[in-house]
Amino acid sequence: MPETKTSPKYDLPEVYIDDILMSLKYFTDEHEAHIKIIDPQVCIRCIVKPCVEFCPVGAYRTQDGGSVQVAFQSCVECGTCRVMCSFSNVSWKLPRGGFGVSYKFG
Amino acid sequence: MIKNEKLSFDVIVIGAGLSGSAAAAIAARSGLKVALIERGQTPGSKNYFGGTLYPHSLLEIYPDLWDRNPPLERPVTEAGFWFLSKDGLVRATVQGGKLNNKTIDAYVALRAKFDVWWAEQAQKEGALIIPKTVVVDFIRENGKIVGVLTDRPQGEVYAPVVIICEGVNNLLTQKLGLIKHDLRPASAALAVKQLIALPSITINTRFGLTDNDHGLAASVLGDVSMGLPGLGFIYTGVDCVSIGMGVTLDSLTKAHVKPYELLQRYLDHPQIAPLIAGGRLMEYGAHIIPEGGWKDMPQLYTDGALVVGDAASMVNALHWEGTNMAILAGKAAAETAIEAHKKGDFSSKSLSSYRTRLDERFIMGDLHQYRNLSFFLRTHPEFMDVYPAFINEALGMFFSGFGQPKKQLYKDIMRSLTYRRPLLKAMGDIVAFGRAIIGV
Numbered sequence: 001m002p003e004t005k006t007s008p009k010y011d012l013p014e015v016y017i018d019d020i021l022m023s024l025k026y027f028t029d030e031h032e033a034h035i036k037i038i039d040p041q042v043c044i045r046c047i048v049k050p051c052v053e054f055c056p057v058g059a060y061r062t063q064d065g066g067s068v069q070v071a072f073q074s075c076v077e078c079g080t081c082r083v084m085c086s087f088s089n090v091s092w093k094l095p096r097g098g099f100g101v102s103y104k105f106g
Numbered sequence: 107m108i109k110n111e112k113l114s115f116d117v118i119v120i121g122a123g124l125s126g127s128a129a130a131a132i133a134a135r136s137g138l139k140v141a142l143i144e145r146g147q148t149p150g151s152k153n154y155f156g157g158t159l160y161p162h163s164l165l166e167i168y169p170d171l172w173d174r175n176p177p178l179e180r181p182v183t184e185a186g187f188w189f190l191s192k193d194g195l196v197r198a199t200v201q202g203g204k205l206n207n208k209t210i211d212a213y214v215a216l217r218a219k220f221d222v223w224w225a226e227q228a229q230k231e232g233a234l235i236i237p238k239t240v241v242v243d244f245i246r247e248n249g250k251i252v253g254v255l256t257d258r259p260q261g262e263v264y265a266p267v268v269i270i271c272e273g274v275n276n277l278l279t280q281k282l283g284l285i286k287h288d289l290r291p292a293s294a295a296l297a298v299k300q301l302i303a304l305p306s307i308t309i310n311t312r313f314g315l316t317d318n319d320h321g322l323a324a325s326v327l328g329d330v331s332m333g334l335p336g337l338g339f340i341y342t343g344v345d346c347v348s349i350g351m352g353v354t355l356d357s358l359t360k361a362h363v364k365p366y367e368l369l370q371r372y373l374d375h376p377q378i379a380p381l382i383a384g385g386r387l388m389e390y391g392a393h394i395i396p397e398g399g400w401k402d403m404p405q406l407y408t409d410g411a412l413v414v415g416d417a418a419s420m421v422n423a424l425h426w427e428g429t430n431m432a433i434l435a436g437k438a439a440a441e442t443a444i445e446a447h448k449k450g451d452f453s454s455k456s457l458s459s460y461r462t463r464l465d466e467r468f469i470m471g472d473l474h475q476y477r478n479l480s481f482f483l484r485t486h487p488e489f490m491d492v493y494p495a496f497i498n499e500a501l502g503m504f505f506s507g508f509g510q511p512k513k514q515l516y517k518d519i520m521r522s523l524t525y526r527r528p529l530l531k532a533m534g535d536i537v538a539f540g541r542a543i544i545g546v
Contacts, residue, residue, distance in 0.1 A: 010361070012363060012371050013370045013371055013374055015364070015366050020390045021390065023390050024390060024391070027147060050359045050362070053362050054359050056296060058364070076392050076393075077275070078393055079274065079289065079394050080296050080394065083288055083289045083291055084355055094145055095145075097238040097239040097257050097258065098147050102147050102151040103151050103152065103391060104389060105216045105218050105346070105388055106153050106216050106217030106220075106391070
């Protein structure tokens with residue numbers, strides 16, 4: 001199974017994104033996921049899996065077996081995954097009215 | 107209201123951000139019936155920026171702005187560039203002079219707070235805010251837009267003209283075919299930011315600000331983005347510091363870095379860390395900035411619809427402008443809608459006066475002038491690493507070589523440039539930068 005590639009060129013501090021996301025407020029839509037992976041097989045075949053790295057809230061994570069899972073609950077609706085998935089394998093729409101991230105300060 | 111009666115307005119505005127609430131206010135003030143549709147819990151809850159707001163644009167919507175107590179943070183009394191090397195910092199900022207705090211040109215603000223208030227002002231003018239509602243499509247009759255379909259049950263809302271202020275993810279604009287592609291990875295930047303709480307007195311001491319009526323806004327270049335085409339920023343609020351960075355989507359992806367780790371590296375920089383030490387993370391966030399400007403602009407109008415603000419790529423990254431263009435374009439769109447109502451003509455031809463209004467302001471001219479800048483920065487990463495590092499080293503040598511022959515000093519300084527970048531190339535860079543700014 002191909003590992004997600006991290007460039008050894010950069011020496012970056014390790015960040016526990018889940019701790020940082022504690023600062024955010026969400027209204028989670030329990031009935032509908034606004035972002036979805038269209039075809040899980042495509043992610044398994046995708047070697048680079050850039051989403052695992054570029055997503056600013058780390059919502060995309062590699063699973064055993066090389067599939068990718070997306071935690072739509074932590075999404076801040078930036079749009080990067082829609083634009084940058086190499087295989088256009090992300091179905092992206094806005095959360096239903098009132099749901100999703102709710103910035104307190106902005 | 108009678109059941110099944112059409113929910114009809116004179117104008118629908120999609121998105122209660124800076125441009126949307128400005129457009130709604132101007133249209134409502136003229137007596138039009140305005141629906142201002144917002145997808146968030148409250149206006150501003152989806153919005154995240156650096157950042158600064160500019161009174162010149164706010165005052166155009168509300169000449170009595172200061173009587174309305176806008177929720178702004180600090181006035182910007184010091185502004186400029188910070189150049190980071192691996193462990194050093196050169197600050198090129200201006201204070202006093204044109205930035206003295208009697209004539210404030212910019213204020214630091216927090217959008218979730220400001221946008222709520224901004225929308226309330228539009229409400230006072232008579233606009234109806236419809237929150238927690240997503241516009242999913244347009245309603246057409248005989249090919250013309252006559253309203254929008256929302257995600258609410260029986261969610262049709264009708265109006266002969268729709269002002270689209272949907273923000274950077276301009277899916278509705280794309281749906282109308284006003285732009286043929288999604289955001290471009292080379293010119294859209296992902297910005298990540300931490301808002302850090304610190305007592306105002308600590309901020310004043312660490313940033314050298316006289317009191318809470320003094321504030322700093324700085325673009326940070328150099329080690330911040332590890333040579334990726336990107337900029338850091340730092341803004342002081344009253345008791346918080348906004349600190350973050352933006353990097354274009356393609357370079358971020360190519361470099362295989364996690365944006366929050368890149369941000370953490372910046373926050374850990376030996377010159378930055380002491381400024382925010384002991385601060386508490388109030389909020390983290392991420393948002394795309396449409397830095398392509400002119401080159402990524404959609405067609406701005408069509409039969410029954412106008413596009414405004416980030417949705418129309420109205421951003422000048424070098425000058426931190428975007429919020430002011432959004433507000434003034436919102437006003438221009440509303441004036442166009444008012445005129446269209448007077449004529450009873452909502453055709454593309456009738457709405458084309460929106461473009462004329464933007465041409466008459468600085469908006470189209472500036473965006474056109476800077477049309478090559480985002481491409482320039484992408485192809486000249488030297489401005490993100492070589493030159494900031496050189497500036498640090500050159501000044502460092504100048505102010506540390508005491509007791510040494512000065513001829514050697516200047517040789518060393520010159521060498522510190524040329525080993526990074528051959529002299530002819532450096533001169534070429536300066537000319538190219540000039541051209542990118544002047545727009546020739």
